[in-house]
Amino acid sequence: MEIFAKASIGNCILKNRIIRSGTYEGMCDDKGFPGAQYYSLYETLAKNDIGGIITGFAYISEEGKAMQSGQAGIDEKAKIQYYKKLTDIVHHYNSKIFLQIAHTGRQTIQSVTQNTVVGCSKKKSIYFRETPKILSTSEIYTLIEKFGRSALYAKESGFDGVQLQAAHGYLIHQFLMPSVNNRNDEFGIDPEYGIGCRFLGLIIDNIREKCGIEFPLLVKISGSDDYRVKFTEKNFKDLIAYLDKKRVDAIEISYGSMDYALNIFRGDFPTELILAKNPFFKTHNPLRRIFLRNILFPYIRSKLYAFSPIYNLKYAIMAKQHSGIPIISVGGYRNLEEIEFAIMKNHIDFVGICRPFIAEPDYIKKISKNKSHQSSCINCNYCAIMCDTKHYTKCYKTTTS
Numbered sequence: 001m002e003i004f005a006k007a008s009i010g011n012c013i014l015k016n017r018i019i020r021s022g023t024y025e026g027m028c029d030d031k032g033f034p035g036a037q038y039y040s041l042y043e044t045l046a047k048n049d050i051g052g053i054i055t056g057f058a059y060i061s062e063e064g065k066a067m068q069s070g071q072a073g074i075d076e077k078a079k080i081q082y083y084k085k086l087t088d089i090v091h092h093y094n095s096k097i098f099l100q101i102a103h104t105g106r107q108t109i110q111s112v113t114q115n116t117v118v119g120c121s122k123k124k125s126i127y128f129r130e131t132p133k134i135l136s137t138s139e140i141y142t143l144i145e146k147f148g149r150s151a152l153y154a155k156e157s158g159f160d161g162v163q164l165q166a167a168h169g170y171l172i173h174q175f176l177m178p179s180v181n182n183r184n185d186e187f188g189i190d191p192e193y194g195i196g197c198r199f200l201g202l203i204i205d206n207i208r209e210k211c212g213i214e215f216p217l218l219v220k221i222s223g224s225d226d227y228r229v230k231f232t233e234k235n236f237k238d239l240i241a242y243l244d245k246k247r248v249d250a251i252e253i254s255y256g257s258m259d260y261a262l263n264i265f266r267g268d269f270p271t272e273l274i275l276a277k278n279p280f281f282k283t284h285n286p287l288r289r290i291f292l293r294n295i296l297f298p299y300i301r302s303k304l305y306a307f308s309p310i311y312n313l314k315y316a317i318m319a320k321q322h323s324g325i326p327i328i329s330v331g332g333y334r335n336l337e338e339i340e341f342a343i344m345k346n347h348i349d350f351v352g353i354c355r356p357f358i359a360e361p362d363y364i365k366k367i368s369k370n371k372s373h374q375s376s377c378i379n380c381n382y383c384a385i386m387c388d389t390k391h392y393t394k395c396y397k398t399t400t401s
């Protein structure tokens with residue numbers, strides 16, 4: 001398979017096999033409306049030969065908003081004309097753009113959403129720490145409808161497709177994980193698949209019904225996680241088999257949940273930055289700083305994996321063995337050799353990239369001109385830590401600055 005040749009996701013033809021993975025922007029107003037900075041970011045990306053662009057996660061309803069400020073929303077019709085402006089800009093450069101749609105479930109806080117935190121069970125996130133109100137069966141049906149409605153708004157806004165955020169511990173993922181889903185209604189663990197896939201399945205059906213089978217529908221999932229009761233290899237294969245049966249248009253494979261966020265984006269654990277900026281950990285209390293520095297952070301660190309190139313590839317390879325659906329592998333691609341290894345040697349359909357595009361939006365132009373170009377991203381994770389503050393996403397530190 002050629003990297004810099006056209007490739008398709010459903011009926012959508014991409015310029016090449018490199019995708020910009022979902023990257024929270026923090027550039028919308030407090031009602032989730034996109035504005036000038038958001039348009040400018042995507043114009044820059046669209047100019048730079050990226051095969052397909054996936055936006056940062058956009059919320060489908062108010063209580064499913066993220067803790068981060070400036071998140072995009074796709075929860076109301078009034079936003080369509082604002083996104084239409086965005087898709088027109090991107091299409092002007094003959095680029096493709098998919099809107100990532102999400103509900104945070106237990107991974108948010110009430111003081112930001114102004115709504116009760118909800119979840120598939122009472123189990124709380126160890127990072128966000130609010131005990132969720134358990135969604136009733138009928139509330140789940142309402143959310144399924146809202147996912148479908150948001151996908152339709154995305155279609156009417158001119159997006160080339162949507163990606164369901166079913167990874168990283170957000171609501172759909174909470175349902176999937178046997179460690180979180182202890183429900184005993186129809187949305188509990190499916191006896192055939194061993195995972196809680198009905199919520200995801202009915203969302204897919206609802207989107208297909210509203211948007212038509214020809215509207216590309218992508219799903220992002222996590223290969224495994226870091227909880228005591230892990231999402232096993234069998235769970236993962238069963239999820240792939242389920243998505244294969246549902247005939248989604250592409251599956252992107254990432255890892256983990258926000259409870260161990262630095263296993264999603266591996267690299268440095270910037271202690272000083274966390275102590276200075278993170279809303280849950282920043283403190284001037286000297287005793288608490290000692291506790292965090294010497295007890296809690298070393299414990300968290302002991303749960304983290306070091307950065308290694310292309311760290312989620314093994315899940316993508318496994319998925320290819322169990323599905324005929326195009327697979328996107330994301331996590332740790334930093335040079336052309338690694339991209340070639342995934343696509344040409346292991347027959348993975350697409351590679352997803354996040355941090356290198358924050359550091360260098362023209363990363364593809366660079367690697368297509370200079371085959372040995374190494375991303376200037378040093379995995380310092382400042383961009384990720386700063387997401388939880390009131391700053392928009394940008395690169396803070398690269399090899400060149």
Ligand SMILES: Cc1cc2nc3c(=O)[nH]c(=O)nc-3n(C[C@H](O)[C@H](O)[C@H](O)COP(=O)(O)O)c2cc1C
Pocket residue numbers: 021022023024025055056057100165168220254264265266330331332333352353354355356383384387393
């Ligand atoms: C600042 C930042 C924001 C992110 N926002 C999102 C997001 O909105 N949706 C999503 O699915 N993943 C998000 N991710 C995860 C990335 O899409 C990707 O899965 C992860 O960073 C690993 O890829 P990389 O090594 O190329 O950065 C984000 C990562 C970072 C660092």
